Amino acid sequence: MTTTTTKSAYLAGLRDGAPFVFVAGPFAVLFGVLATEAGLNLFEVMTFSLVVIAGAAQFTALQLMQDNAPTVIVLISALAVNLRVAMYSAALTPYLGAAPLWQRVFVAYLLVDQSYALSHARFEAVPQMSVPQRVAYYFGSCTLVMIFWFGCSFAGAALGTALPAELPLDFALPIAFLSMVAPMLRTLPHLAAALTAIILSLLAVEVPHSLGLLIGGIGGMIVGAQTELWLKGRHA
Template identity: 35%
Template sequence: MKSAYGDYFDGIRAMLPLLPGAVPFGMIAGAVAAEAGFGTAAGIGQSVVIYAGAAQLAATQLVAVAAPALIIVLTGLVVNLRFAMYSASLASHFTGLSLRHRALLAYLMTDQSYALTVARYGAAGSADSAAKARFYLGGAVAMWIVWLSATAAGFLLGSRVPPSWSLDFFVPLSFLALLVPGIRDRATAAAAATGAAVAVIAAGLVFNLGLFVAAACGIAAGYLVETRYAARGERK
């Protein structure tokens, strides 16, 4: 019988291939904060308080151009709206856990931890909530440590990383590594293709609304394809 520690280590092992992709992303977030004139406490501390890569980058850039506080907050909320969908999807896996425990899971949520948990346990899964939470925490804590270390390194290095390194290229590669294994049927393929197309078309929308619009359109496309083929199956 596997010990409780085995679940934590399983989560860490599953997350290991994705950790290198977070390093350049975190360094970029830290370097942008340094270039925006943040102090050490704010530049590095925002990774602890906010802990959301895309939202950190967007908020930091808005602070640098002296945007109104309301716009900065709303932009962060819009960029992170996808986590509300992630939370709804994972809620059934963590039933029975205390509010404090679920709050910790919510704080540590990333695209990677969500994708790995869903890939491991699917729609339901046979493990109990505590075992699922241990797997989730193993990977999520590993990502949290790497992200904080990377943003701190990026902040301290500042703009000394040569632009020719093109570190930002690793960011989409990291997301592609999460996306491709999740495309398993027509519905997920339709969701991915629609979301990608709309994201490109809507990239110029104000306040980064293109991300939310693309996510909503991708979900709608996947749902329509899934229900269409389900209806065909019922008629057979």
Template identity: 35%
Template sequence: MSESRKAFLNGVRAEIPLLIGVFPFGMIYGALALNAGLSTLASQLMSSIVFAGSAQFVTAQLVHDSAPGFVIILTIAVVNLRHMLYSASLAPYLKNLSLKWKALLSYLLTDEAYAPSILNYEKEGITPVSHWFLLGAGFSLWFIWQISTALGIFLGAAIPKEWPLDFALPLTFIAMVVPILKNRPMIAAAISAGVVALLAFGLPYKLGIILAALTGIIVGTVLENAKSPRRAL
């Protein structure tokens, strides 16, 4: 077995435990997208092109609420700001790759692909085939996400429209967020964002979502920096 193939399969194996949790979210998205008014093709293409679970859930909700296009785009940009941090973290390990490789890996970069990949880089360092690990992790997640979305769309088409599937969206985000609230900055960011979202609920064009996200980011960043020890001059 070639070294690149071995690294690719190692990435797939590292991703498998995360795929078990991702699969039901893909199914929920597929059903919610149809319930929000998106066509079958648009729902599946969003998983193939956008390939960002949280952004897709938010988009489905905003489409359901008839939000303007610029609000949807701006909200997705805010929600996905964390990918800039992932990119900055991986940049030192990927800087010598070709532009084609960087473009491919940036497309496949998600929360679930980043976690095992950065641990692998920190453990193994940079090798001629280390980027194949990230490719394996990212591609396996992409593949499962397409299948779970398609299954959710197929099952969602048989679900009566009067069923309140849109209520599954906040429940999904609660299930995703609560387990990672492990320190005071994270908890404060979540609480502040939630409070602002409630207070700004009446703003036009669903701008309260953007305001809440920015508030959470600012509060979390300020508290995180405050607890970090200052470097001696």
């Protein structure tokens, strides 16, 4: 492997990750604005984004804090929303597990929905990539998204309530998840898990502190896993 091929892998990741800035940017601005309106100062908003780097969990925690939910509920809910990252990590380990420790530390720090979705799809499509090339692609896929995430979080927090209320920034979250999840619904277990999570979340919409989402997520994972076991047993 040459430096050129590693550079090419990084540039490929940079190119593939570029479209997600149109989601990460507005999403980060919205978080900065809402966090400021919730009473956080600029330092607290940026610390939140730099330490957590998990938009969905940050919005969940912020909403629950605004609703004066108990601290334990805020923590459990944010952690539950981020449980998917543990599954992302397990899925990427076969491809990146042999990388040096310092690289794996940064891989873990930068692991978000976009970096996982792009990298896992690329590694499956191009299995002959070496570990250094995979790491380069992964970091390339993160670069622009992270720049926009931190920069726009700062902009949103700095602008605060100066932005017009009718600015449609809240479109970013559903579009981001739809663009990442939809292409992955390729098997019966995936479809079963998604459908179960949707139904349970809707049925539990009145559960306090948005815990209906947790019920839907846990139920979806259980049904998806059981469906996969059923299919394996049937094939056996």
